[in-house]
Amino acid sequence: MNVATFKYVLWAFGPAIDAFRLRQPVISVDGCHLKGSYKGKLLVVVTKDANNNILPLSYAIVDEESSHSWCWFFYQLRHFVAQDRQLCVISDRHQGIIHAMENLQEWKKPLAYHRFCLRHIRCNFMKRWGILTTNISESMNNVLRGARHLPIRACIDLTFNKTLQLFRKHSNVAMNYNTPLPSRMWRLFCNRDTRAQSHNLTKFDHNGGVYRIVTKLRINGTGGNTHTVHYFQQTCTCGKWKMERFPCSHALSVCRYRGDNPLSIVNNVYSTMTYKHQYNSAFVPLSHLDYWLESDWKILEDYSKLSVHQGRRRSNRFRNEMDIRHPDEPRKCGLCHQPGHNRRNSSNSQPRYNAM
Missing domain, CATH: 3.30.420.10 (Ribonuclease H-like superfamily/Ribonuclease H)
Structure with missing residues (x-):
């Protein structure tokens, strides 16, 4: 061709x-x-x-x-x-x-x-x-x-x-x-806004918009992390605000402290109106x-696909790290996606009846 x-x-x-x-x-x-x-x-x-x-x-x-x-x-x-x-x-x-x-x-x-x-x-x-x-x-x-x-x-x-x-x-x-943000982004916003209320804030430069945030120390030992928020540059050392253009809980904590509307620092691409x-x-x-316009080409038939193949057809895609299962990761059932069993002995499998 x-x-x-x-x-x-x-x-x-x-x-x-x-x-x-x-x-x-x-x-x-x-x-x-x-x-x-x-x-x-x-x-x-x-x-x-x-x-x-x-x-x-x-x-x-x-x-x-x-x-x-x-x-x-x-x-x-x-x-x-x-x-x-x-x-x-x-x-x-x-x-x-x-x-x-x-x-x-x-x-x-x-x-x-x-x-x-x-x-x-x-x-x-x-x-x-x-x-x-x-x-x-x-x-x-x-x-x-x-x-x-x-x-x-x-x-x-x-x-x-x-x-x-x-x-x-x-x-x-x-x-x-009827919310300012679509459902998925609204849940994320509310979750981060709730966490923001438990952060400890220290003002370094109010006019320059520089603040230090210390997250709440949890019972399981997590938390207690320190981050720096540059409010006017819309950056935080956690990286989420700049990467996602969606405020992290540290930025929302600063926003509440300054008395600004928290939705004002959310990028418009996430709004319900958008x-x-x-x-x-x-x-x-x-x-x-x-x-349709006349074309001077034709996609050719692949007659090799009409033949009967034994076993699973070999994949032609390039495999990468996402295709490799970690050796410590347990195999999961193809029906319920839970470890410890397979399709044959899964409780979700349908019983088979032999013809009389």
Whole structure:
């Protein structure tokens, strides 16, 4: 197949693009295999919404995860979705992604920052908005597992409908909120605000906003930690405020002491109003197949997948430290996820009856 004339399938969701402009500038990209009788890969881009849920932005079906396909995908992503916004891209160590990030002018610094290895994460730990892995895109791949077994048109339809259901679900949930922050972030805020009331505060420079916080010593021996809060710089030595853009209990303690509104130091990306705006958009239905542009390419069938394999099919993904189980970690049951037994002798397993 002539790569120079190869065309791909891309679909981005307008409501998701609008929501992305209201959310933290960190995206996760990943690719996964189509599982049907077609050779192809599904590329996904996701981020998180104001309630820390996974928010899909764009999908693409390509022939292979090559440097050419990833460059094409990132070019479309910048043009249709990201535009001129500064981003941090979290990905695995695929050479096609690395090539695109290093060679596309619109994905170079200061418009984009690429992070994937532990060395880069450690050096930039306080600048990643709390997102340090590609788990959110891996989760979206798992959601789309059923779609990956289907023919291309059916895969697009199912993916579109699943995303539509996701937006409709969160839209209904968001409209019923009467708290300043969405439920998950509101619980976190209340928990930290409660802990803040037990901290011991020492004022060092009121005009400069420098305070020392000593946490309460607990019965089990934990606590009693000392942190320094630079209130106007919105930093704390615990690192949470700068990394998450969400105040830690030490910052909330200072905020209460100064008589400020604690919600005033929470970044707007976590507000209920932002959450409502992110999902308060209308989808445009996919046009009929007859109105699609003619393409000069074809995803080839993979006849090797039609044969019968003995045993478990061998995985092609690159394994990393998240796939390695610690030798001291006990094995857990696949049904109840509790240690000490397996599926066969689990109390949650259904009894089998032999035919008479």
